[in-house]
Amino acid sequence: xxxxxxxxYGSAVSTYVLILIGxxxxxxxxxxxxPDWPLCHGQIVPPLYGPVxxxxxxxxxxxxxxxFISATTLLAWIRYRRARGILAFSTASFxxxxxxxxxxxxxxxxxxxxVFSTAHLALxxxxxxxxxxxxxxxxxxxxxxxxx
Ligand code: HEM
Numbered sequence: 001x002x003x004x005x006x007x008x009y010g011s012a013v014s015t016y017v018l019i020l021i022g023x024x025x026x027x028x029x030x031x032x033x034x035p036d037w038p039l040c041h042g043q044i045v046p047p048l049y050g051p052v053x054x055x056x057x058x059x060x061x062x063x064x065x066x067x068f069i070s071a072t073t074l075l076a077w078i079r080y081r082r083a084r085g086i087l088a089f090s091t092a093s094f095x096x097x098x099x100x101x102x103x104x105x106x107x108x109x110x111x112x113x114x115v116f117s118t119a120h121l122a123l124x125x126x127x128x129x130x131x132x133x134x135x136x137x138x139x140x141x142x143x144x145x146x147x148x
Contacts, residue, residue, distance in 0.1 A: 004075055004086075008138040011068040011093065011131045018065050019124050021058045030054040031117070037108045062101065069097050072134065083141060089134040096127040 025031055033051035034040035040059070046052055073094040076087050100123045107116045 004072070004080060004138055004141075007068055007072040007075060008086075008090075008135040011065070011072050012128075012135040014061070014065045014068050015128050015131045018058070018061050019128060021054075021061055022121075022124060025055055025058045026117075028054055031112045032108070034059070034108065035111075037105045059104075062104070066097060066101070069093050069131065083137070085137045086134060086141070089130055089137060093127060093130045093134055096123065096130055099123060100127055 028051065030051035033055040034046065036042065040046040040052065040056055046056060048056060069090075073090040076083070076090040080086050100120070103116060103120045103123055107113070107120050110116050
C-alpha cells in the first residue's frame with residue numbers, strides 16, 4: 001500500500017473516530033470541562049478524570065487527525081500534483097480542519113453558544129465528507145499511477 005493510501009485512509013478513519021468522541025463530549029455534558037483553550041485549567045496536561053478526561057481526549061485526538069490530514073495534503077502537493085482531484089480535496093480538507101479547530105476554540109470561549117456549537121457539528125460533517133472524497137479518489141487511483 002502506498003504512503004498516500006495509508007495517510008488518506010488514516011485521515012478518514014481518525015476523523016470518524018473524532019466525530020464519535022465529539023458526540024460523546026456533547027452527550028455527556030463535558031463541553032466545558034476544560035473552560036480555557038488551548039490549555040485546560042491552565043495546564044498542558046490537566047489531571048485526567050471524568051469530564052475533563054472526555055473533553056481532553058477530544059482535543060488530544062484532534063492532534064492525530066491533524067497529523068493525518070496535514071501529511072496527506074503535504075504529500076499530495078509534493079508528489080501527486082497532477083492528480084487534480086486528490087490535490088483539490090486534500091487541500092479543502094486541510095482548510096476545513098483549520099476552520100474546525102478555530103471553531104472548537106470559539107465554542108469553548110463562548111461557553112458553548114448554540115450557534116457555534118451547531119456550526120462545529122455541521123463543519124465536522126463537511127470535513128468528514130471531504131476527507132472521505134479524498135480517500136475515495138486515492139482508492140480509485142490506478143495502482144501503477146506515477147507520482148508528480
Ligand atoms: C477536526 C477537528 C474536530 C472535529 C471533527 C470535531 C467534532 C466534534 C463533534 C462532531 C462534536 C459533537 C457536536 C454535537 O453533537 O453537537 C464536537 C463537540 C465539541 N467539540 Fe469538537 N471537533 C474537533 C475539534 C475540536 C477542538 C480543537 C476543540 C477545542 C476545544 C473542540 C471542542 C469541542 C467542544 C467543546 C464540544 C462540545 C460542544 C457542546 O457540548 O455543545 N473540538 N466536536
